[in-house]
Amino acid sequence: MGNSDLLKPILILYVGTIGIGVFLISHFYISVWNIVSEDGHFLVDLPASEELINKLPVIIYEPYLNLWNKSCPICLVEYEAGDSLKNLPGCNHTFHNVCIDEWLKRKWNCPFCWVDIWEEDVDNYLKLTDE
Ligand SMILES: [Zn+2]
Ligand SMILES: [Zn+2]
Numbered sequence: 001m002g003n004s005d006l007l008k009p010i011l012i013l014y015v016g017t018i019g020i021g022v023f024l025i026s027h028f029y030i031s032v033w034n035i036v037s038e039d040g041h042f043l044v045d046l047p048a049s050e051e052l053i054n055k056l057p058v059i060i061y062e063p064y065l066n067l068w069n070k071s072c073p074i075c076l077v078e079y080e081a082g083d084s085l086k087n088l089p090g091c092n093h094t095f096h097n098v099c100i101d102e103w104l105k106r107k108w109n110c111p112f113c114w115v116d117i118w119e120e121d122v123d124n125y126l127k128l129t130d131e
Contacts, residue, residue, distance in 0.1 A: 048104040073112040074099035089125035091115040
C-alpha cells in the first residue's frame with residue numbers, strides 16, 4: 001500500500017513532464033514549418049531593401065490623375081496637388097512617399113491589400129513607363 005501511494009505522484013510528475021516536452025517540441029516544429037510555405041518562400045515579414053524602396057515609381061499628385069485611391073491609406077489624409085506619392089506596381093495602390101517608406105522598412109507588402117511586392121513587378125513597371 002505505502003509503496004504504491006508513493007509511486008503515484010512520481011508517475012504523474014513523470015508523465016506530465018513528458019507531456020509538456022512533447023507539446024513544446026511539436027509546437028516548435030509546427031511554428032518552424034509555418035514559416036516556409038510549399039514553394040519555399042518565407043512567410044515571415046521581411047523588410048524591403050533600401051535599393052528596392054528607391055526603385056518604386058514616384059508620382060507627383062495632381063487632381064486630374066486617375067489614381068485608384070485619392071487619399072493615403074496609412075495616414076488617411078487626402079492627397080493634395082504636388083504631394084509626392086509612391087505607387088506599388090503589384091496592386092496599383094498609392095501612398096505618401098514618407099508613409100510608405102516607413103512601412104516598407106518593416107514589411108515588404110502593400111499595407112492596404114497585403115499583396116507582396118516583387119522585384120520583377122517593379123522592373124516590369126519601370127520598363128513599361130520608360131517606353
Ligand atoms: Zn500618408
Ligand atoms: Zn495594394
